[in-house]
Amino acid sequence: MFKGLSTHVKRNKFKYITLVILIIAAILVKEVLIDIVYVDKQYEKNRIITPWGDKIKSGNLSVDYTFDQALIDIEALGLNTVNVPVQIDIPSLNSNTAVINVDSKKKAIQLIKKLRYKGINVILEPYPYIKNGELYETQLNPDDKDVWFQNWKGGVLLPIIHDIAKPYKVYALCIGSNFDQFEKEYNYWTDVSEFVRKNYQGRITYKTNWWYTAAWDTSKNGQHDTYTTKLNNPVLQNVDFISVAAYFELTDKETNTVENLVNSIHSTQIFDRHQNIFEELKNLSSKWNKPVFFGELGFPKRNKATVHPWNPEPSNIFNEQEQANGFQAYKEVFEKESWNLGFSVFAIGKKDELKNYYPCDQSIKVINSWYK
Numbered sequence: 001m002f003k004g005l006s007t008h009v010k011r012n013k014f015k016y017i018t019l020v021i022l023i024i025a026a027i028l029v030k031e032v033l034i035d036i037v038y039v040d041k042q043y044e045k046n047r048i049i050t051p052w053g054d055k056i057k058s059g060n061l062s063v064d065y066t067f068d069q070a071l072i073d074i075e076a077l078g079l080n081t082v083n084v085p086v087q088i089d090i091p092s093l094n095s096n097t098a099v100i101n102v103d104s105k106k107k108a109i110q111l112i113k114k115l116r117y118k119g120i121n122v123i124l125e126p127y128p129y130i131k132n133g134e135l136y137e138t139q140l141n142p143d144d145k146d147v148w149f150q151n152w153k154g155g156v157l158l159p160i161i162h163d164i165a166k167p168y169k170v171y172a173l174c175i176g177s178n179f180d181q182f183e184k185e186y187n188y189w190t191d192v193s194e195f196v197r198k199n200y201q202g203r204i205t206y207k208t209n210w211w212y213t214a215a216w217d218t219s220k221n222g223q224h225d226t227y228t229t230k231l232n233n234p235v236l237q238n239v240d241f242i243s244v245a246a247y248f249e250l251t252d253k254e255t256n257t258v259e260n261l262v263n264s265i266h267s268t269q270i271f272d273r274h275q276n277i278f279e280e281l282k283n284l285s286s287k288w289n290k291p292v293f294f295g296e297l298g299f300p301k302r303n304k305a306t307v308h309p310w311n312p313e314p315s316n317i318f319n320e321q322e323q324a325n326g327f328q329a330y331k332e333v334f335e336k337e338s339w340n341l342g343f344s345v346f347a348i349g350k351k352d353e354l355k356n357y358y359p360c361d362q363s364i365k366v367i368n369s370w371y372k
Contacts, residue, residue, distance in 0.1 A: 046080040046119045048342075048371045052335075055371050056081050056121070056342030060296055063087055063104070063127060065349025067111060073348040074120060077359070078368045081171060082120055083295070083344050084108050085127035086164070088156055092131060093139050096147040098156050101129070105163070112168045121171035123205070123295075123344070124164060126156050128177065138209055141181035149188045152176075153195050161200045172203035174295070178245055180209050186234055193238035206235055207243035207295040210310070215274040227280055236288045241341050243295030244284075246330070247310035248277050254303040254315065255322055261306055261329035270307060278333060281340070291341035294334075298346030299326035299363075300356040312356040324362035331370050343370075 048055045058081035061070055074082060087104035091097065112122050128137035142148035157175060165173045175196050176189065183189070189206070196204055211226040236242055250256075250264035252271070268275040285292045299305040304314035305322040306329075334340045345367055347357050359367060 046121070048080050050335075050371050052338045056123075056293060056344070057371060058083055058121075058123060058342065058344035059348040060298075060344050060346045061085055061349035062347040062355065063129060063133065065111075067114065069351055070111065070349040071114070071118075074118075076364055076368065077345065077348070078370075078372075079345075080121060081123060081342075081344070082115055083123045083125055083174075084111060084115075084170075085125050086160060087129045088126045090128055090130045090140065093135055094141060094143045095130075096142045096144045096151065098128070098148070098151050100126075100156060100159060105160075109164060109168070112164065112170070116168060122168070123172045123174060124160065124170045125174040125177060125207075126160055128179075137178050138180045140179060145182065145185055145188060149185075149192065153192055157192070157196055158199060161196070165200055165202060170202065172205050172240065173200060174205050174207055174243065175239075177207040177295075178209040183208065183233065184229055189233070189235040190238065193235050197238065203240040205239050205241050205243045205293065205295070207245055208233070209245045210247045210249075211280075212249060212268075212273060213275045213280070214271065216272065231280075231284055231287060236284075236290060239290065241291045241293050242284060242288065243293050244281065245296040245346075246294045246343075247296070247298070247308075248275075249308060250277075250306040252307060254307070254317070255319065256306055256325060258325045258328045258332065261325055262332055264306070265329060265333050282337070285339040291339055293341040294330070294343035296346040297327070297330060297343045298357040299323040301358075301360055302356065320360035320362055323360055324366055327359075327363050327366040331366060335370060 048057050057079050059073060059077060059079050060083040063085055070082065085104070086108050087101035089099045089101050108124075115122055128140060130137060130140060161173065164170065173196065175192055193204065193206070208230050211230055213227045249268065249270045250261055251269045253260070253269075265277050268277065281292050299309050299322070300312050300314060301318060301320050301323045302313060302315045303317040303319045303322060305319065306326050308314040309326070330343070345359060347355070348359070351358050
């Protein structure tokens with residue numbers, strides 16, 4: 001009798017435990033579904049659909065960004081996307097090694113979780129950080145390209161795909177950024193793009209640096225024509241959109257009106273180059289049938305901000321209006337172009353006296369109004 005009672009109690013206990021487990025599982029599934037629905041709704045809310053198509057309105061985070069400032073900037077600028085960097089440590093300009101910074105990777109994952117919950121898209125960028133950030137990726141030129149590209153594929157891109165891009169479903173992955181010195185290595189870069197396509201089904205992009213041409217340079221393969229190299233880069237046929245770091249040199253004046261900057265985008269004044277930046281970007285899009293995205297768009301808060309936008313200190317004279325005029329000019333020229341996918345403000349996420357590119361109040365108003 002007691003033996004039968006004991007068996008009955010055990011059975012009931014098992015049923016009770018099973019029921020509790022099922023209830024807990026149902027609650028967890030419900031919470032996950034709620035989160036998924038919430039995130040989907042937030043993504044839909046944060047899409048920017050204009051008469052000229054769906055647009056990306058993004059900001060590049062500086063490597064030393066903070067979570068709080070990043071979230072403040074997203075709200076203030078009305079962004080639907082954030083360019084999240086993962087620091088890639090490279091010891092020198094001729095180094096063949098590139099190593100993911102573990103702390104930067106963890107930080108990126110933590111932020112992306114927050115951004116996903118808010119419905120903010122992510123462009124994930126392996127960010128070349130050379131000699132602790134002292135040197136620029138535009139000057140990187142590895143001694144052994146075979147070794148470097150193998151490291152870039154297997155040691156950088158593959159772990160980032162497996163550990164971040166795939167599980168957190170980022171909007172796009174940037175497979176290379178501003179590698180001016182070896183961008184002509186077409187076979188290597190094509191191999192990189194095909195490697196990424198095999199391992200990642202999401203969107204990919206490649207970021208090329210700004211260039212200049214001169215109307216007076218009529219020689220074949222002219223010294224001042226770096227545009228042809230970019231225009232003919234076959235890696236662009238394998239990406240979903242073409243990213244351009246848009247630090248184009250516009251004028252030779254310390255300060256400029258918006259009208260003058262708009263005219264300069266169509267015909268640059270500096271060194272009488274008369275470069276038609278608008279047409280060159282449009283042709284780049286047309287050649288590869290891909291939209292063009294300003295992967296970096298920024299101006300220092302200084303006089304000469306549009307003379308050398310790539311220089312964080314082109315002058316020692318502080319000038320917020322010159323920065324704002326730069327953003328306004330690009331807005332007036334490119335906002336309505338269907339082939340232009342959008343822009344990413346350089347740089348946000350950290351605000352202090354050393355951040356010359358951080359947008360001033362006037363620039364924030366311009367950026368916030370873009371696509372409205």
